[in-house]
Amino acid sequence: LILNLVTVDFEQPRALWSKVWNDQQREAYVQNVAGHFGGVKSAEVKARQLSVWAAVDQSLSDRIAKAVGHPTVKPIKMKPAAEALQFRAKGI
Numbered sequence: 001l002i003l004n005l006v007t008v009d010f011e012q013p014r015a016l017w018s019k020v021w022n023d024q025q026r027e028a029y030v031q032n033v034a035g036h037f038g039g040v041k042s043a044e045v046k047a048r049q050l051s052v053w054a055a056v057d058q059s060l061s062d063r064i065a066k067a068v069g070h071p072t073v074k075p076i077k078m079k080p081a082a083e084a085l086q087f088r089a090k091g092i
Contacts, residue, residue, distance in 0.1 A: 005055075005078045013056045030060070034067035043070070051076040 017026065040046050046068065054061035054075040062072045 005076060006081055006083055007078050008081045009078070010055045017057050017060055026060075030063045030067060034064055037064065038068040040068075046070050047073050048076075 017029075021029070037046070037049070040049075047070070050061045050065050050070065050073045053064055054073055055078060058075065061075075065072045
């Protein structure tokens with residue numbers, strides 16, 4: 001069970017996927033993940049994990065889903081970034 005996900009939780013993996021990696025690196029990642037993830041037997045577990053990848057980037061999730069023969073899914077539900085908890089240093 002994942003609680004209190006906010007959109008900012010996915011900023012770094014989204015940047016890695018869309019801005020850092022090139023097409024060859026993205027394809028290598030998809031194939032690597034699919035090679036391991038394809039062995040998951042539970043459709044519920046597959047759908048839940050695909051929804052996390054969809055929160056990073058829908059095309060990432062769709063490519064993995066296609067590679068493992070699973071239907072595409074929508075992103076996991078998240079709160080907007082404005083609802084993220086604010087952390088403050090005390091007594092420094």
